[in-house]
Amino acid sequence: MNPIHLTIDDKPIVSKEGTNIFQAALDNGIYIPGLCYHPKLSQFGGCRLCMVEVTERRTGHRFACAHPVSEGMIVKVNTPKVIRYRQSVMEYLLAHHPLDCPTCDKSGECGLQDVTHELNLFPGRFKTVRMDAPMIRDNPLLELNRNRCILCGRCVSACKEIEGLGAIDFQNRGIKTVIGTAFNRPLACSFCGGCVAVCPTGAWQDRTLGFKGRSWEFSKVPTICPYCPVGCTIILNTKMESVRRITSDDYLGINEGNLCIKGRFGHEFIHSPERIKTPLIRKNGELYPTSWDDAIEYIAKKFQQIKNEHGGTAIGGIGSEKCTNEDNYLFQKFCRSVLGTNNIDNMANIKSPALNGLIHESVIHGMTSASLKEIEHANTLFFIGADMTEAHPVAGNMARKAIRLNNANLIIANERGVQFNSIARNDIRLQYALGSQIILINALIKVIIDEKLVDLKKVETSTNNFDKLRSLIDKFNIEEASKITGVTQEAIRNAALLLTKPGNCYIICGKDIEENPLAEDAIRALMNLCALLNPAYRGDAGLGKVSLFFSRSHNNSQGVNDVGVVPGFFPGYVSTNDVSNKEKIEKLWGVKLPDEIFKKDAENVIDLALNGKLKALYIMGENLVVNYPNGKKIKEACKKVDFIVVQDTFLTETAQLADVVLPAATFAEKEGTFTNMGMTVQRLNKAIKPVGDAKPDWQIICSLAQKMGHSCSYVSTKEILTEIESISPMHAGINYDRLRRKEFHWASSVFSKNKSTRYTFSIVKPISSEIRKNKDFPFVLLTGASLNHQGTFSRHSKSLISVAPECFVEINKKDAQALQINNGDRVTIESAHNKLTLLAKVTSKLPERTVFVSEDYEWVPVNLLRDGVHTSVKIYKETV
């Protein structure tokens, strides 16, 4: 795009072609009053305040937000005529405004107030007419006060363009125009709160605040959201050591001020009365409060005793996907160096054991080179097995931005018909049969190779094993693939054509692929596809980028693996199988590590516990009993362990089984870093003091290590991160102080060091995973993410519970008809292990003979039913 030179208020400015005057001024720090224009939304031109004097060939008055910049343009923002015009516009706006600033929560951050002050307005010439429209409070989170509305249309655009919903729009015409839902039905949206964030007046309000503070009283601390792995920056608004609300900042972090319901409203757990405030010790079968000193001493004594009697390997450790990198780093260091065990693991690794190695491989080959924010610049988006709307809503918002601004193409492949609202011109949905993902990916590869959509000669010269892949693909029959997957040949072909189009292509691999028994093969097939799509082989001379993202479940699922809470790796994916690393690690940690840590094959911690090989289990921030995919197995395993220590914020199901429970601080009460699913390390900031006697996890581990006679004297998380940097090759160059301003993307720094690696195609047999057919249990149970809930935190957030109080079992329309199940009926799902009664939700999204239950409602123990990814169940209506 050509640069354009113009002058605004005597300041020479260079701007891009197609920018409007308002944005050009904003980028250069020149203020133009305006209430309807928002940088992240399309222009509307409704408030009429941004009138400026523009001289192009002759002088005239233009609206800054609706007029593009042109070469040599002279703009004057504040001429007497313009100011007089603006004042009269404001007079009209204020004539209807209720002026109830004293009771309006927007007061202090209100755009209308700011402009009124700035224009120095006095009571207008018009007789004021108050509207007296009733407040609309038909949902627990958002309220709409139409009296305060100035009809700027920001909320309408935000709902339509960012969230893709269009739940609200203008109603009526002329003076009767109001904002509302269709047919004035109660607001039924995703409750992302985007309307509250963009509203320049107090028309949309966050009801959860409930007048608990004024905007100027809050201290605003930017930090990272503790829910999903996207890693949005949220602003904690605190007053008197308590978090009152969460807002967003358009210019901070990766999320451009967009949040989802969990991010914006799910903060009440921080001050939940159910939080553990003191350490608890089990005496005579009951948990009793105790002091920190006693609890730590007791644990240290017990651990030491078990270590002396049975060896360090008799102690297992489970790290947390929700704790910071620093907490997890210290946890694995404590387990390995103090306890002398390598039996450590985390939930993400337990669920998909092959993933860590594959992610690291894909980073080294430059396939995972983009950060999550770059999705905004995509030209083609391919979501495979990923439910963007439910699992990563804000990444979905970024995708919608790419679709809106770049006309990005969209391909969604999933077993279920997942919802994703978009305006993409090329929107291909591939709903493949259960377990046939590898066949689908291979079919795409076949189309690309057969139709020579990429330069195959170049592929052959710059990769290994391509001939083998070719011979495999030659044997592969696309008609048969179409039959097995249930996707038409035409759709497969169209998808392949879109994937090979020039520009940026981003592929997001979801949990449905990663947690499948065939995960390794499927991801390897996906990496083959990625390697083929490399821009160097495409027609557009190397422009654009291809990147593969691996979706994760929790805020730090990536980080917990990065810092080595896995049996196979030390921090930074340094292999534990390699004894040559021993010397380096021992030198850095200043201890002698036992040989057991470097043994070849690592066993699953839960299996060890089940076999009675573990005497103690140290669990940090994980509700194992509910989150482990096989509920029966984990309960038995926990029973066999003599001594369990749980370090958590709430008395979860796992903590209830523990012998000692230690109260841990939440994300708002500690510092540290989280790594999101795009490999970006972002920094948390401490907003409030720990609630009760809670302590940050790293401090608890430090005091435990000290009690056991090891020096562990960290003063701050900065020291820990500096140590991580020295030990983990991929974190090299991370700087704790710089993280405050700029996030650290480790994938790109690792890739730049390994640029010369040649990709070797792996040969993946195109097979589909076996679904056991069972006459007694004809249905297949699928699980997945939920937008409204995730983990222990959302369960204790009042607002989230009020929006989604019940977990539903989703069932296909046809099946529901056959079983005479209606929406809202109580139905029982029964598997070979257990049964569960839930409310039914009839949907057309699911394939036949499947039922779907979200696993994110922690109080619904879905895992008790499960014995694998595809569990056979039966479903029947509950008779009253």
Added chain:
Amino acid sequence: MIVPLIKGLALTIKRFLNPNTCVTMQYPDERPILAPRFRGLPELQIGKDGREKCVACGLCARVCPSQCISVEGAEDETNRRYPKVYELDAFRCIFCGFCEEACPVRAIILRDTFELATYDNKDVFDKEKLLDLTRKRNLPK
């Protein structure tokens, strides 16, 4: 030198013996007549519905130069905004009257209460105490 001394003493004795020219107020027995704009302790006003007029907008707390006011707003059953906590630390109050000036609903007025001596330094004026001042004033005499 002696003469002016005697002159002065004479005036002193004359004043001393004449009760009509006494200027010291006999305070506890005798009450001062306060000016209409006297600024005593800020009092919370009561509205027609018998509840506090205050809407917890927090402007008084913001404008207070000695930061002696703290307000915690909340929402009642009728969705009305009201002060759940309204505390005025009279030890810190400098009786400047800015809070009265800032108040958009005339809910706080500095009246004539000036006898604020207390035996306990933890005695902060909370919402009920501040309202009681007004309630007492409204009682029929």
